[in-house]
Amino acid sequence: MAIEIEKPSSVRLSKVAISKTHGEDSPYFAGWKAYDENPYDEIHNQSGVIQMGLAENQVSFDLLEKYLEEHHEVSSSGKGAPGFRENALFQDYHGLKSFRQAMANFMEQIRGGKAKFDPDRIVLTAGATAANELLTFILADPGDALLVPTPYYPGFDRDLRWRTGVKIVPIHCNSSNNFQITPEALEAAYQSAESMDLKVRGILITNPSNPLGSTIQSSVLNDILDFAVHKNIHLVSDEIYSGSTFSPSEFVSIAEILRNRNYKDAERVHIVYSLSKDLGLPGFRVGTIYSYNDDVVTTARRMSSFTLISSQTQHLLACMLSNHEFTQNYIKTNRERLNKRYDMIIQGLKKAGIECLKGNAGLFCWMNLSPLLNEPTRQGELELWNIILNQVKLNISPGSSCHCSEPGWFRVCFANMSEQTLRVALQRIHKFMEQRKVCSVNQ
Amino acid sequence: MVAISKIATGNGHGEDSPYFDGWKAYETNPFHPIDRPDGVIQMGLAENQLCFNFIKKWVMEHPEASLCSAEGVNKFEETALFQDYHGMPEFREAVAKFMGKVRGDRVKFDPDRIVMSGGATGAHEMVAFCLADPGEAFLVPTPYYPGFDRDLRWRTGVELVPVVCESSNNFKITRAALEAAYEKAKEANLRVKGLLITNPSNPLGTILDRDTLKGIVKFINEKNIHLIGDEIYAATVFMEPEFVSISEIIEEVECNRGLIHIVYSLSKDMGFPGFRVGIVYSYNDAVVSCARKMSSFGLVSSQTQHLIATMLSDDDFVDSFIVESKEQLFKRHKYFTLSLSQVGIGSLKSNAGLFIWMDLRKLLKEKTFDAEMDLWRVIINEVKLNVSPGSSFHCDEPGWFRVCFANMDDNTMEVALLRITTFMHKHNEAMVPRKLCRRASLKLSLSRRRDDFMSQNMMSPHSPIPQSPLVRART
Numbered sequence: 034m035a036i037e038i039e040k041p042s043s044v045r046l047s048k049v050a051i052s053k054t055h056g057e058d059s060p061y062f063a064g065w066k067a068y069d070e071n072p073y074d075e076i077h078n079q080s081g082v083i084q085m086g087l088a089e090n091q092v093s094f095d096l097l098e099k100y101l102e103e104h105h106e107v108s109s110s111g112k113g114a115p116g117f118r119e120n121a122l123f124q125d126y127h128g129l130k131s132f133r134q135a136m137a138n139f140m141e142q143i144r145g146g147k148a149k150f151d152p153d154r155i156v157l158t159a160g161a162t163a164a165n166e167l168l169t170f171i172l173a174d175p176g177d178a179l180l181v182p183t184p185y186y187p188g189f190d191r192d193l194r195w196r197t198g199v200k201i202v203p204i205h206c207n208s209s210n211n212f213q214i215t216p217e218a219l220e221a222a223y224q225s226a227e228s229m230d231l232k233v234r235g236i237l238i239t240n241p242s243n244p245l246g247s248t249i250q251s252s253v254l255n256d257i258l259d260f261a262v263h264k265n266i267h268l269v270s271d272e273i274y275s276g277s278t279f280s281p282s283e284f285v286s287i288a289e290i291l292r293n294r295n296y297k298d299a300e301r302v303h304i305v306y307s308l309s310k311d312l313g314l315p316g317f318r319v320g321t322i323y324s325y326n327d328d329v330v331t332t333a334r335r336m337s338s339f340t341l342i343s344s345q346t347q348h349l350l351a352c353m354l355s356n357h358e359f360t361q362n363y364i365k366t367n368r369e370r371l372n373k374r375y376d377m378i379i380q381g382l383k384k385a386g387i388e389c390l391k392g393n394a395g396l397f398c399w400m401n402l403s404p405l406l407n408e409p410t411r412q413g414e415l416e417l418w419n420i421i422l423n424q425v426k427l428n429i430s431p432g433s434s435c436h437c438s439e440p441g442w443f444r445v446c447f448a449n450m451s452e453q454t455l456r457v458a459l460q461r462i463h464k465f466m467e468q469r470k471v472c473s474v475n476q
Numbered sequence: 477m478v479a480i481s482k483i484a485t486g487n488g489h490g491e492d493s494p495y496f497d498g499w500k501a502y503e504t505n506p507f508h509p510i511d512r513p514d515g516v517i518q519m520g521l522a523e524n525q526l527c528f529n530f531i532k533k534w535v536m537e538h539p540e541a542s543l544c545s546a547e548g549v550n551k552f553e554e555t556a557l558f559q560d561y562h563g564m565p566e567f568r569e570a571v572a573k574f575m576g577k578v579r580g581d582r583v584k585f586d587p588d589r590i591v592m593s594g595g596a597t598g599a600h601e602m603v604a605f606c607l608a609d610p611g612e613a614f615l616v617p618t619p620y621y622p623g624f625d626r627d628l629r630w631r632t633g634v635e636l637v638p639v640v641c642e643s644s645n646n647f648k649i650t651r652a653a654l655e656a657a658y659e660k661a662k663e664a665n666l667r668v669k670g671l672l673i674t675n676p677s678n679p680l681g682t683i684l685d686r687d688t689l690k691g692i693v694k695f696i697n698e699k700n701i702h703l704i705g706d707e708i709y710a711a712t713v714f715m716e717p718e719f720v721s722i723s724e725i726i727e728e729v730e731c732n733r734g735l736i737h738i739v740y741s742l743s744k745d746m747g748f749p750g751f752r753v754g755i756v757y758s759y760n761d762a763v764v765s766c767a768r769k770m771s772s773f774g775l776v777s778s779q780t781q782h783l784i785a786t787m788l789s790d791d792d793f794v795d796s797f798i799v800e801s802k803e804q805l806f807k808r809h810k811y812f813t814l815s816l817s818q819v820g821i822g823s824l825k826s827n828a829g830l831f832i833w834m835d836l837r838k839l840l841k842e843k844t845f846d847a848e849m850d851l852w853r854v855i856i857n858e859v860k861l862n863v864s865p866g867s868s869f870h871c872d873e874p875g876w877f878r879v880c881f882a883n884m885d886d887n888t889m890e891v892a893l894l895r896i897t898t899f900m901h902k903h904n905e906a907m908v909p910r911k912l913c914r915r916a917s918l919k920l921s922l923s924r925r926r927d928d929f930m931s932q933n934m935m936s937p938h939s940p941i942p943q944s945p946l947v948r949a950r951t
Contacts, residue, residue: 046606046607046762046763046766047605047606047607047608047609047612047669048609049605049606049609050605050606050607050762050763050766055766055769055770057769089557091553091557094552094553094556097552097556098549098552098553101543101544101549101552102546102549104544105544105545105546107544117528117531117532117535118525118528118532120750121528121531121747121748121749121750121751122523122525122747122749122750123749123750124595124743124749124750124752159594159752159773159774159775159777160559160772160773160775162772162773163594163772163773163774166773170481170483170484170631171480171481171483171484172480172481172484173481174481174482174483175610177481191769191772195770196605196631196770196773234479234481265478266478267478300477300478301478309559313556313557314556315556315557315558315559316555316556316557316558316559316777316778316779317556317777317778317779318559318775318776318777318778326478326480328480328484328485329480329484332480332484332489335489335491336489336630336631338594338595338597338626339594339595339597339598339601339627339631339773339774340594340598340773340774341594341595341752342752342777343750343751343752343776343777343779343780344750344751344752345750345751345777345779345780345783346777346779346780349543349544349779
């Protein structure tokens, strides 16, 4: 058979397809791989890797299951399946009105009624992953930039940049002030973008923060909004962990800041939300965009055609989230349980001699292992990370994968496992720290 | 005022097309047999509603398929947590099996090549992102589904170049037409990366014959470009000739499989557009890998994956569903086309899809697209039917309309036919000086009581026999 001379770039896939911007080469994902190959199991694999790199909320499933057991009308297969046909046919990109209403109510409840949400400004997407990408397509052109405070969720590298062609310019935050975003850091990031000839189109903050596990203070939110107004750029607030604050009074949403300002400058603000973290339903792909800008709402709605939420899921959640008694109880109980978990891990780490950033939200803590580094560099951090993954057998996420500018910090998830498993993890950490103490004493 | 992107401010969303204007007319005044008997009947939406009773029965008999029932709730937690972009293995296996059965088990599909997407809408965009850079192009035979303009171009920056097909040979995709399109792209300095075919065709309702398919596969191999086969209507082939899939052709002819990709969905074959079950099936490993990563932006809800996995792994159900669906589509298609022919309306001979390609060329005042739009406005505003004008499908010849027939019950179908008949009757009267109305009782292929479909409100004013559903007009 004749050797075919490959024609230049004719069977080549697209540049987007070939690029590495999907981000899966990051250690963030390498750790998952190690876990997949040797997953811990309480009974069958007690020496396996414990997954502490996945920000899932598994502490409140019993509440959801109880609801389902008590409300069979939610199933579209019950009682003659009257809704099945209508549900199966419903593909309107406006989304089920009852579901949007329920989401608006839920978001209000989470904010203790301190902000109001209009269901007609809610656009539905298949997960926050899609919501963040979609907003980026709408707010920026290829080659433009978004400013994102570090450390940030590694998935943003893919979600904001991969298919959009938009760039991320980091707003550097550090431990000297608990990684808070300062006006100086904002300005420095903006200047940095300008010096690279990049047009800044917006800022994306995550509040409560992933990976820090802390809420952004009211004064800082005001500074950020002022900055956005001053530069005439957009502000996206990813509030995916808003229902996971341990105490309701500690979370201030950008929606409240706007309300306090009588919604002046609102047309540049957009909120991303999802049920993946607060309700622990990542598989159901429920994301939302809430925008105060009519053009953005209209365009986002049209674009959501590429990523609608299954009508079956919209129906289930509309029923569930319209039940006020259920949601009140859920939000309260979920907060309490997360708080309890957080206390448990912080105490456990403290006993082992490890400090964490003071957190008040989220499904993880931001652990400081900088004292353990051989050298205060990214390389030093990755070496330590490797030891923790392969010897201590814990998959935790290195700060460098979150673009943290200071080496030695790690994100450790605590809500995606049973209390028993968390105890095992803490025992392993304790043992590891003990061994290191012995080693350093002997040196 | 803070600016938004060029993509956002442009009209790449495609909603300015007349395809959507008709929907708007429908939405402001939708037909309802009791509440709005004079409303617009939606015949512009290609939905399959003929088998819901059949499916509902299965759903009621299988509560374990729902996570909300007592039988299914034990799977709730693990399903709710499942966000792996590989998709549930049982879901992929069930879909692969279904795709095989729809092709008469003449070919097998590998579950590991199945990638999820947000409906076929999401699938098409995803494939475009994988195969082409902004500014590059796909060839698409006309007439084609208007949504492609948005799905393939809007956020991707990819261009579409039409492969013009003509009524003179029943819109066949000829080698000459393919070559002409390829040349045209070259002249416009557009690098062609692929050819997108929809088989069975939307809007034509026809399938591609074996020779045409082989010719297409040859063409793309020669030009070294990708072939995307949208087979979303595969199970709607309701009569001979039998459907031939791209997946079968590549077993029969020399082909670089790295160029072959299939887009599929359950929106048409099963009538589940709301569930957003889109599939990309590629024979190219790199594309599977890339598409899988991209599917993060449009995964199928795990709740739905669970339902579909349970439903489509029930072999007895699937086998009977495929047969039942074909039968219902066949009956509806036959009745509809026969009734239309009796008032002098012809359509392209078709054996698939949820619509017909109606020929109203002789009703045009002149052979122009303006005249087509005028006629269309009359159909919407006077006859009160939303049909889709051929120009919105980029048809190169005015006078063709896509008319959906599977998205309504029998009663509504009768109302629609009565309106068409009345309109044609008026039109024919206007055309000739003498009118000759013959009453005829039409032998229906459905055994039905007359009273089932005749409501007092819908009597034709010209009908000499009040209960006769159709009046045959002779000119």
